[in-house]
Amino acid sequence: MFKRLGRQTVQLPSAPSILAYAGIAGQKEGEGPLRERFDYLSEDSYFGEKTWEKAESHMIKQCFALACDRAGLAPSSLDYIFAGDLLNQCVSSSFALKDSRAPYYGIYGACSTMAESLSLAAMMVDGGYAATACAVTGSHFCSAERQYRFPLEYGGQRPPTSQWTVTGAGAVILGTGGAGLRITHVTTGAITDAGITDANNMGAAMAPAAYNTLKVHFSDTGRSPADYDAIFTGDLGALGHDILQTLFDRDGVRLGANYMDCGVLIYDLTTQDVHAGGSGCGCSACVLGAHILKAMEKGVWNRILFAATGALMSPTSSQQGDSIPGICHAVVIEKEGA
Amino acid sequence: MFKRLGRQTVQLPSAPSILAYAGIAGQKEGEGPLRERFDYLSEDSYFGEKTWEKAESHMIKQCFALACDRAGLAPSSLDYIFAGDLLNQCVSSSFALKDSRAPYYGIYGACSTMAESLSLAAMMVDGGYAATACAVTGSHFCSAERQYRFPLEYGGQRPPTSQWTVTGAGAVILGTGGAGLRITHVTTGAITDAGITDANNMGAAMAPAAYNTLKVHFSDTGRSPADYDAIFTGDLGALGHDILQTLFDRDGVRLGANYMDCGVLIYDLTTQDVHAGGSGCGCSACVLGAHILKAMEKGVWNRILFAATGALMSPTSSQQGDSIPGICHAVVIEKEGA
Numbered sequence: 283m284f285k286r287l288g289r290q291t292v293q294l295p296s297a298p299s300i301l302a303y304a305g306i307a308g309q310k311e312g313e314g315p316l317r318e319r320f321d322y323l324s325e326d327s328y329f330g331e332k333t334w335e336k337a338e339s340h341m342i343k344q345c346f347a348l349a350c351d352r353a354g355l356a357p358s359s360l361d362y363i364f365a366g367d368l369l370n371q372c373v374s375s376s377f378a379l380k381d382s383r384a385p386y387y388g389i390y391g392a393c394s395t396m397a398e399s400l401s402l403a404a405m406m407v408d409g410g411y412a413a414t415a416c417a418v419t420g421s422h423f424c425s426a427e428r429q430y431r432f433p434l435e436y437g438g439q440r441p442p443t444s445q446w447t448v449t450g451a452g453a454v455i456l457g458t459g460g461a462g463l464r465i466t467h468v469t470t471g472a473i474t475d476a477g478i479t480d481a482n483n484m485g486a487a488m489a490p491a492a493y494n495t496l497k498v499h500f501s502d503t504g505r506s507p508a509d510y511d512a513i514f515t516g517d518l519g520a521l522g523h524d525i526l527q528t529l530f531d532r533d534g535v536r537l538g539a540n541y542m543d544c545g546v547l548i549y550d551l552t553t554q555d556v557h558a559g560g561s562g563c564g565c566s567a568c569v570l571g572a573h574i575l576k577a578m579e580k581g582v583w584n585r586i587l588f589a590a591t592g593a594l595m596s597p598t599s600s601q602q603g604d605s606i607p608g609i610c611h612a613v614v615i616e617k618e619g620a
Numbered sequence: 621m622f623k624r625l626g627r628q629t630v631q632l633p634s635a636p637s638i639l640a641y642a643g644i645a646g647q648k649e650g651e652g653p654l655r656e657r658f659d660y661l662s663e664d665s666y667f668g669e670k671t672w673e674k675a676e677s678h679m680i681k682q683c684f685a686l687a688c689d690r691a692g693l694a695p696s697s698l699d700y701i702f703a704g705d706l707l708n709q710c711v712s713s714s715f716a717l718k719d720s721r722a723p724y725y726g727i728y729g730a731c732s733t734m735a736e737s738l739s740l741a742a743m744m745v746d747g748g749y750a751a752t753a754c755a756v757t758g759s760h761f762c763s764a765e766r767q768y769r770f771p772l773e774y775g776g777q778r779p780p781t782s783q784w785t786v787t788g789a790g791a792v793i794l795g796t797g798g799a800g801l802r803i804t805h806v807t808t809g810a811i812t813d814a815g816i817t818d819a820n821n822m823g824a825a826m827a828p829a830a831y832n833t834l835k836v837h838f839s840d841t842g843r844s845p846a847d848y849d850a851i852f853t854g855d856l857g858a859l860g861h862d863i864l865q866t867l868f869d870r871d872g873v874r875l876g877a878n879y880m881d882c883g884v885l886i887y888d889l890t891t892q893d894v895h896a897g898g899s900g901c902g903c904s905a906c907v908l909g910a911h912i913l914k915a916m917e918k919g920v921w922n923r924i925l926f927a928a929t930g931a932l933m934s935p936t937s938s939q940q941g942d943s944i945p946g947i948c949h950a951v952v953i954e955k956e957g958a
Contacts, residue, residue, distance in 0.1 A: 285747070285748045285749055286750070290723045332940075333940055336940065361624065362808065366728055370936060371706075371708070371932065371934035372728045372932070373934045373936065373937045373942075376811060376945055377942065380812075380813050380945040381811075382810070385809065386811050387727065387729070387808065388727060388728040388736070388932065389725065390709070390727060390728040391725070392726075398725060398726070402725065405743075405749050406743065409743060409748070409749065411624065411630045411747065470725065471723065472721050472722055472723055472724055473717060473718040473719075473720070473724050474718075475718050475719075594709065594714035594718070594726065595711065596707065596709035597708070598707070598711065598767075599715065602671055602673065602674065604715065607714055607715070607718040609714075609724060
């Protein structure tokens with residue numbers, strides 16, 4: 283059976299279930315509006331480790347373990363793990379999951395990783411290749427800052443368009459059977475390069491990718507924004523959120539008040555000194571795992587579109603004058619029987 | 621239908637076809653034993669670009685374009701591209717493919733990328749999620765050397781256990797229908813950490829992962845090495861090749877003369893000053909795309925096991941004293957009607 287629905291979307295006939303999920307974060311995230319939602323908040327930026335890279339790995343491992351525990355699954359019994367992160371060579375994921383003994387696919391989608399891993403895990407379960415599959419990712423402000431920007435001790439000034447890398451992780455375990463939340467559609471993004479070269483303006487670089495993916499999603503499915511109780515982009519921040527609305531406004535399509543961005547939701551933009559909002563793989567991951575899925579279970583939303591966004595650049599590509607290509611992957615999550 | 625065959629293997633009922641493939645490389649690879657096999661050899665290490673990072677991207681783009689052309693497909697008509705590389709944030713792949721306009725999944729499997737991308741592409745086609753899917757990757761000696769080791773100008777001495785990063789790329793396009801070569805099974809590796817910390821001895825770090833994946837493949841499928849006309853590991857090099865044989869010898873399993881390693885095949889180890897052999901994402905990718913698949917079409921081998929290997933470390937993890945976790949993914953390729 284060919285499951286393709288239009289150019290970039292597939293419909294999942296079996297609608298894999300979300301068996302369990304978790305979302306954890308750091309101190310700053312625990313001071314934001316979602317403070318009550320997280321499964322765990324670390325007061326210690328090192329998470330008990332000696333370096334921030336190991337802290338990031340520890341956090342991902344902890345979040346993964348929590349999700350496995352809630353699903354009642356031994357990590358080694360998982361049929362696949364899809365994981366990735368922002369560190370060079372995705373080491374926080376591979377070190378976090380190296381003792382799991384489960385079949386492992388490393389992925390790289392920058393801050394779109396949660397949607398990419400969820401997409402692939404969902405297709406693996408739907409296609410009969412796996413009975414269970416885990417999607418997990420995270421990011422850490424301190425490890426990202428020193429890898430992408432400056433040593434923290436330098437105390438560099440950040441322009442108003444910049445975003446704050448979220449210290450957080452999210453994990454979702456999919457499977458057959460189960461009840462409650464299900465993944466029904468996956469829309470895979472194509473790389474979109476709008477020619478933005480300012481690495482301190484990721485929202486502007488990623489918004490055109492989000493626009494393209496959402497637009498093709500609506501076209502492929504014959505749906506409109508009104509068909510969703512909520513639409514979440516990954517980490518466009520306040521600026522990217524507005525750009526995306528403007529792009530749709532031009533087409534005469536109203537995203538409306540149900541359109542939110544995880545990078546805006548996670549911090550209080552007026553008091554937390556994060557400029558345009560949160561970013562990083564962990565941003566949409568921990569907002570999904572700590573907030574969105576919980577709210578869906580409570581009936582706040584019954585059908586949502588989760589569209590994580592990523593910037594596919596590196597410090598080297600920026601230093602060599604390259605633009606910042608963006609990408610956005612989207613998944614539809616529905617509450618069964620709602 | 622549940623397609624899982626044992627713990628880590630899936631059987632692909634539709635056996636997706638290899639519609640087209642390509643393998644290109646650099647000057648040094650063109651001086652090795654496979655010189656006549658490559659589709660293109662660049663005399664210029666810059667591939668006409670200004671930096672080695674852009675050269676790597678150019679090479680991947682060129683290889684991808686060649687495979688698309690041979691398949692008679694417009695790049696934008698592909699249902700998925702799976703790609704990744706060794707550069708930080710996988711930028712050579714994303715910049716190579718950013719103009720393709722095809723749904724794109726970035727992956728990170730270090731030097732196992734060709735097998736990982738091929739595995740995922742094969743399951744997407746088999747499962748009805750895609751009519752066509754491309755797996756593509758590459759690596760470049762100069763960009764890898766300066767990112768992972770030293771500036772080339774430094775002229776550092778390399779220990780005898782070290783390997784030479786291949787300048788090369790490979791691309792394979794899978795689809796339904798077609799005739800000739802097909803992918804029948806996929807075995808996904810779990811991360812294996814044997815505690816090796818010497819970043820100049822990747823063969824020793826990756827051989828235990830290859831051992832685990834091949835062993836589970838034989839167990840899952842009920843097959844033995846004798847069921848394959850040839851078994852190829854990715855880039856264990858001469859040392860890792862011998863370690864893998866020794867590990868199987870201990871179990872009383874003979875890998876035999878049909879067991880080869882792409883890192884050994886690509887260079888003349890006695891004259892080309894590459895020490896233990898070739899490595900890098902491009903190693904197994906260009907050996908597959910330029911040599912193995914062509915030889916299969918000619919009937920040299922009818923059923924092979926392609927098992928690319930990767931080391932999931934970074935310079936930072938090594939500097940922080942971490943070990944080098946390895947991974948190995950394997951796919952079975954068969955010649956139809958043979």
